[in-house]
């Protein structure tokens with residue numbers, strides 16, 4: 001479908017307020033549903049990353065000097081432009097990432113909600129006045145912007161993972177240089193086009209595509225960059241953390257997950273099935289908060305498995321641009337290989353296939369939504385993040401047994417459980433070692449709430465009133481001699 005505003009699909013990078021067009025050695029961006037080349041983006045590197053960082057340093061001075069209200073007004077305009085162009089942005093997102101159009105539009109509005117939220121939060125970064133410790137002393141705490149921020153984002157949410165970082169950074173008075181995922185750069189570039197139209201001063205927000213390792217090395221090694229915010233795999237997050245150590249940067253790491261989804265025998269089974277489909281199969285299972293292990297209490301295990309398989313059988317696999325599609329393609333062949341590896345390992349160790357289990361008849365990276373039963377903790381699918389459309393069902397008997405199993409992982413991002421028992425909800429919610437707990441719901445992500453995890457799932461929180469604090473530094477002023 002032709003875009004209403006073709007200027008949003010831009011084969012260029014915004015570096016320090018200047019657009020750099022894709023040259024000869026550009027990076028091809030393909031549609032995962034068809035393999036067709038959508039367009040090309042520049043293959044930039046260290047020099048352009050350095051130029052973007054220096055421009056960000058210079059622009060940040062004037063931006064921080066504006067009032068919070070002045071920053072808020074520009075962010076609000078950016079929000080309005082994103083919403084006004086949501087259909088085009090959703091189509092660009094579906095074309096480069098594969099998720100169904102309806103889900104892509106949902107992501108655009110979810111991403112816009114972070115810009116809206118932080119346009120409001122910009123005016124509520126408060127400090128403190130503290131009673132002095134001596135008669136002539138007065139103590140004041142003020143909050144100031146961190147300064148220049150670097151951001152590196154993944155392919156699975158090419159819009160929302162960017163606004164969840166860029167919006168609070170700008171709201172706090174920072175500037176930001178972004179390296180988006182090479183597989184889905186056009187969504188990031190479109191956001192930069194709209195930010196420029198909203199009146200964001202030049203140099204404040206740059207988008208640099210190209211060698212992740214070279215651009216990342218400049219970002220992590222630069223003394224000018226005072227914070228790195230990363231969303232992606234735990235493996236890369238640890239590497240970036242190591243690279244940032246010599247310059248002691250503030251860090252925000254939103255990394256991998258291994259979410260348990262627990263169904264107790266007193267749960268509303270239909271609600272639990274609905275929640276399991278949202279939690280497990282959103283974005284075709286390619287989110288870090290997807291249910292990765294489904295624990296079902298023995299008394300309802302067979303009924304739940306049957307209901308889940310029946311519900312899945314009604315949902316369509318197809319090209320994300322087709323109206324009725326619910327499951328698009330996986331992002332690439334490596335993602336399909338991971339799914340096949342987990343299924344083969346589980347079945348080789350005794351799991352049973354209830355539905356799906358193989359590549360879809362459409363070919364390419366399309367895969368049948370899959371339900372496995374008889375899954376145990378010895379299988380790879382219990383320990384590793386599948387990042388695909390496979391629901392492995394584990395059977396349990398006692399509350400203590402399932403809480404121990406749910407916590408038996410080095411990850412700690414999202415977790416979910418269904419019960420009608422209030423005391424159990426409190427006890428289990430407090431006992432789960434995760435940053436986020438969904439109780440009788442499979443969808444917890446929203447701009448109002450703090451998103452993030454513990455252990456190998458990362459550091460820090462994004463969204464909520466806590467999200468803007470991560471882009472500020474606290475300064476303590478001690479006034480003496482006030483006799």
Ligand SMILES: NC(=O)C1=CN([C@@H]2O[C@H](COP(=O)(O)OP(=O)(O)OC[C@H]3O[C@@H](n4cnc5c(N)ncnc54)[C@H](OP(=O)(O)O)[C@@H]3O)[C@@H](O)[C@H]2O)C=CC1
Nearest residue numbers: 153154155180181182212213216232233236254255256288
């Ligand atoms: N906690 C959360 O909110 C989220 C966590 N994730 C996790 O990320 C994984 C899947 O996403 P995926 O994109 O494959 O993750 P990756 O970690 O491979 O990539 C994420 C980003 O990091 C970049 N990158 C890769 N290697 C380096 C490097 N050496 N230096 C600097 N940047 C680098 C990538 O660039 P390029 O594209 O050019 O390779 C991409 O922009 C899963 O484990 C998932 O759980 C994903 C999304 C959200």
Ligand SMILES: O=C(O)[C@H](O)CS(=O)(=O)O
Nearest residue numbers: 156157286287288289445
């Ligand atoms: O990248 C992700 O997986 C997102 O953090 C998931 S969410 O914020 O859309 O839930």
